[in-house]
Amino acid sequence: MAANDVKLLGARASPFVNRVQFALNIKGIDYEFIPQNLSNKSELLLKSNPIHKKIPVLIYDDKSICESLIIVEYIDEVWKNGPSILPSYPYDRAIARFWADYINKWFALVVELRRTQDEDSKEALRERIYEGLVVLEDAFIKCSKGKPFFGGETIGYIDIAFGCFLGWLKFIEEAGDFKIFDEKRTPKLVGWTERFLSDKAIQGVIPEAQQLTEFLQMYNARQAATSNEINPKDGNIVQNS
Amino acid sequence: MAGEFVLLDTYVSMFGMRARVALNEKGLNYEYKEENLGSKSPLLLQMNPIHKKIPVLIHNGKPICESLIIVQYLDEICPDKNPLLPTDPYERAQARFWADYIDKKVYDAGRKIWTTKGEEQEAAKKEFIEILKTLEGVLGDKPYFGGQEFGFVDVALIPFYSWFHAYETSGNLKIEPEVPKLVAWAKKCMQRDSVAKGLADPHKVYEFILSMKKRLGIE
Numbered sequence: 001m002a003a004n005d006v007k008l009l010g011a012r013a014s015p016f017v018n019r020v021q022f023a024l025n026i027k028g029i030d031y032e033f034i035p036q037n038l039s040n041k042s043e044l045l046l047k048s049n050p051i052h053k054k055i056p057v058l059i060y061d062d063k064s065i066c067e068s069l070i071i072v073e074y075i076d077e078v079w080k081n082g083p084s085i086l087p088s089y090p091y092d093r094a095i096a097r098f099w100a101d102y103i104n105k106w107f108a109l110v111v112e113l114r115r116t117q118d119e120d121s122k123e124a125l126r127e128r129i130y131e132g133l134v135v136l137e138d139a140f141i142k143c144s145k146g147k148p149f150f151g152g153e154t155i156g157y158i159d160i161a162f163g164c165f166l167g168w169l170k171f172i173e174e175a176g177d178f179k180i181f182d183e184k185r186t187p188k189l190v191g192w193t194e195r196f197l198s199d200k201a202i203q204g205v206i207p208e209a210q211q212l213t214e215f216l217q218m219y220n221a222r223q224a225a226t227s228n229e230i231n232p233k234d235g236n237i238v239q240n241s
Numbered sequence: 242m243a244g245e246f247v248l249l250d251t252y253v254s255m256f257g258m259r260a261r262v263a264l265n266e267k268g269l270n271y272e273y274k275e276e277n278l279g280s281k282s283p284l285l286l287q288m289n290p291i292h293k294k295i296p297v298l299i300h301n302g303k304p305i306c307e308s309l310i311i312v313q314y315l316d317e318i319c320p321d322k323n324p325l326l327p328t329d330p331y332e333r334a335q336a337r338f339w340a341d342y343i344d345k346k347v348y349d350a351g352r353k354i355w356t357t358k359g360e361e362q363e364a365a366k367k368e369f370i371e372i373l374k375t376l377e378g379v380l381g382d383k384p385y386f387g388g389q390e391f392g393f394v395d396v397a398l399i400p401f402y403s404w405f406h407a408y409e410t411s412g413n414l415k416i417e418p419e420v421p422k423l424v425a426w427a428k429k430c431m432q433r434d435s436v437a438k439g440l441a442d443p444h445k446v447y448e449f450i451l452s453m454k455k456r457l458g459i460e
Binding site for chain 1: 291300303305306307310311313314317318330331333334337338341342375
């Protein structure tokens with residue numbers, strides 16, 4: 001399959017785009033990455049995702065598919081030859097979808113934390129974020145059943161849904177003096193993050209903290225130049241934008 | 242399909258209705274348990290400790306939460322009876338996309354209609370109609386969102402039809418003139434046994450929002 005058969009509209013710094021890249025890598029699919037300028041959206045993006053005008057968008061066979069987790073399921077269903085991303089049994093699939101949805105909601109708390117100025121509200125959010133991590137630690141134990149990943153022996157749907165945020169989470173930890181993954185609170189998740197980041201399919205996808213810093217500076221500069229002042233703490237960039 | 246199904250739900254919940262319609266479509270018998278959300282049952286708290294919300298489908302003692310996840314689960318365990326998701330991966334992605342759109346947009350816009358007044362309510366009504374118009378565009382000339390057959394997106398959206406009367410009455414709004422094709426689609430869906438039996442009575446929904454308004458202190 002030629003690389004230009006599969007196109008991904010995205011931005012390297014978007015964890016939602018990264019999810020799609022993980023899935024494509026797991027299946028060994030060549031694709032053309034078309035970087036998008038979010039402050040000045042391209043014709044192609046607006047045409048391919050007229051409803052939300054967001055990235056990622058996967059274009060294959062002249063069709064566009066939107067929403068990161070929907071794209072991941074699509075990839076899993078089209079390219080059946082590679083390793084499976086979703087579990088085989090309906091109940092396990094329901095559980096995987098549940099946790100992916102939970103993870104999206106959990107990450108929204110992290111984004112909210114970045115936007116919040118008031119110290120009391122920040123503290124309350126941090127509590128909820130920690131509680132969520134303890135829940136995810138428990139989910140990991142139940143889903144992995146002693147194996148390296150949520151998906152078992154290999155990276156699966158929940159790993160993809162969660163692992164995409166590791167770059168930004170590390171960035172936020174370093175910027176905010178706020179430890180997210182703690183060996184004492186969530187030892188199994190700490191082990192999982194190390195294995196996830198070392199996996200072949202993940203290599204080179206998640207930007208390093210330095211790259212994220214540069215990206216944020218560039219994004220803010222563009223925003224300031226076009227119209228609004230953006231607070232550097234604005235979490236906007238990290239959303240499905 | 243072997244097994245025991247229990248549905249933890251509340252009568253007026255459009256999310257619960259999705260599960261009911263799907264169970265009916267699949268011809269599955271289930272035990273319905275009405276939850277009092279002001280005083281959640283131990284069973285609900287045990288089966289959905291994370292969100293503590295309805296609907297929860299319990300299949301042979303194992304819980305499945307989140308309405309669209311429940312509908313997909315039922316579709317996967319009973320793939321031959323009234324299939325809800327298409328077989329083609331692209332069509333499936335499209336169905337999931339529109340169900341997700343409905344989840345992101347319809348509930349919040351509708352809720353704003355009966356919980357606000359004045360300018361805020363006018364803006365909410367406008368937004369709500371815009372969303373319905375978008376969906377009407379997606380439906381096009383097809384009999385159902387699923388094409389020739391009732392499908393996943395139809396299940397995702399039809400429960401909101403039982404709330405139209407409540408939105409119209411509290412918002413002083415007439416939906417049918419704005420989206421006649423969409424209302425025609427809804428009426429066609431109501432002719433399906435699964436839907437007629439799965440949806441709440443619109444008058445009971447209206448009574449519900451009146452009592453909620455009182456409780457929330459909204460006139």
